[in-house]
Amino acid sequence: MIFEYAPAPESRSVVSLRETYDLFIDGEFTPARSGDHLTVLNPADETELARVAVAGEADVDRAVTAARRAHETVWSRMSGAERGKYLFRIARIIQERSRELAVLESMDNGKPVKETRDVDLPLVAAHFFYYAGWADKLAHAGFGPDPKPLGVAAQVIPWNFPLLMLAWKIAPALATGNTVVLKPAETTPLTALVFAQICQEADLPPGVVNILTGAGETGRALVGHPGTDKVAFTGSTEVGRQIARAVAGTDKRLTLELGGKGANIVYDDAALDQAVEGVVSGIFFNQGHVCCAGSRLLVQESVADEFLPRLKERIAKLRLGDPLDKNTDIGAINSAAQLERVRELTATADEENVERWSPACELPEHGYWFAPTVLTGVSQAHRVAREEIFGPVLSVLTFRTPEEAVAKANNTPYGLSAGVWTEKGSRMLWTAERLRAGVIWSNTFNKFDPTSPFGGYKESGYGREGGRHGLEAYLG
């Protein structure tokens, strides 16, 4: 029997967008000196959502100056308890306005509202709530009896989890007494601008949080500005390398959360139905726009023939379409440029004679879409096994022994995440011990919590965000 789903769109009426947005500097919205704007599109239908200012060097300078002044005159002098109370306020306002932010995030990013509503926004509020509580307890965090803030942090975040990445950056920085200048991604600045309004609503002292919108040039100007003490970046490994080079020779501290090519290892004793669910959500969650996505499936040879048909059967049931529909599993690719990258890299699979499969799947006429794709017969030498696709594309490899699984999983310059599916605890721990990755999920995948440190080994970056460990990046 086939059950059809009637459309169940979330109402856009909770969102009120301005036509244009200025920069948020020193507690006020202020135009960019250049007067330049960029247009923000809804990737699901290519309609224009708003125009946002493009910050240039002069604007970066104003923002850094405001952040420095706020740090020296207000924020670093305030007791931790009072700083924490500002963050609690922000957490509460985010909870109160969570549906508005979820819908806006889906419109701006293209991800399903089911995810923004049930994953992004609860995690955003929880992250502020968690770090709010650290502000007056830093002496107990294991970094000495009286740890000090660094000063002004320059923060650049990606487009895949716009508001969540903002929370991961701003909450620990503020809790530890730093002030920030943050640049959201070029294609997804809108929730950060609503966050700026939330800072106003919370009466956060001017200059503590500054938001500069713009593209790569803005980010380069911010990262290169001599007036900051710390750079925190989440994004591609290539840009991460450029930033590491730019910061070399300065006194700035640096944390980087970069790309990944996560392996999901399915042993022959795994609970296969559960593993199917985990592998599916591991790669198709957020259209695969996840740095810790399980983009390589390593399935034990003895169960591969049983596992793969079940996997495809499950993928065929995923619903692709309107991100604002509450039943949608797979939304839009975030931008035309990203869609081109996903297409290009996946096309190499065809050239290299990798078998490619997608379910029968109707793509909407407008917007940026890519059907969920499974590549089988992939070897370690194939580009689709080595390079981060950052899209809904799963590469399937097989292994015979646990040693081989570990060797293949680790055979990548990345080291952000991995999954281990087995019913045997000792085997899970044996495998986890040998995996060179910062987060290991066992019999689950893509789980996040503000108390749990997140970050990568090797070329997936350095530093951890979340938990007690996440404080270290912002304390001197």
Place this chain on the structure above:
Amino acid sequence: MAERRGTKKSRKNTDTTGGAGAEGADGGTARDGTTEPRPPARLAVRKTYKLYLGGAFPRSESGRSYPVASADGTHLANASLASRKDARDAVTAARKAFGGWSGRTAYNRGQILYRVAEVMEGRREQFAAQIADAQGLPRAQADRIVSAAVDRWVYYAGWTDKFAQVLGGANPVSGPFYNHSAPEPTGVVAVFAPQDAPLLGLTSVIAPVIATGNTAVVVTSERAPLAAIDLAEVLATSDLPGGVVNLLTGRAEEIGPHLASHADVNALDLAGAGGLAVEFERAAATTLTRVLRPGPGGGDGEEAWLDTDPGTSRMTPFLETKTVWHPVGV
């Protein structure tokens, strides 16, 4: 404790509303000093102070009450005089609530403790007036104490999801084993609240006990129990499940021995037990009930509790450490 017949003065004029002419409701003395009785413009509705048990506000099963007077001897109210049976009912309620409360996520407990602070902030006036009366404090000082009490809830709201990471962790045993220790709440804690610090002191001993997932049976300050019942009204409206905190007003001397020796009480906080502390500690030994002895600084009133960062000192005594071993190998 004020004896019933020894209460020298009538209830204070804050009891009535309506300005001039409102007085005389109790004592018949008008503001101009004449003794001619005059009807009040509006008679205030007084509150009946009862116990807080299992989320409800019952009177003592014994039907007893005792008079509570302000610092200057003015009669304020009659408080319930809790009995041995009330104490046992409180332990039963706390035990019943323990599974649910300790099973909540740390994040959820933090949300609820923060909610307590939010609701309490909205009742600042009530608390300030209450402790100004009870302790004879100048209003500015009372305000400062109330602020500190609200902030204390915020402080412990922040600890709920952090103490495990501060106190627990991986243990590098020499062998192929995963070995991990984590703190867990001990269970039902009987708390003898500070006698001379009826709000900030009380908050400072309750919040750490429940932040970590324990449930509490609290014997409030005997002389100044009214702020505790005001606090119970805050707890009851902050999504805190019934039974997590149970408040008994009355004599520690009368009900304390039954709590100290109760086999279903896991720990005692003797902060306000004073001269009874040693007797209670001895009684606790029978079932190896954990004991937090009274600290130094007793008798300094609310001021003694103003330290803004008590750290984990009031949490660790009520935590067990659980270590899990698991082999590592294919």
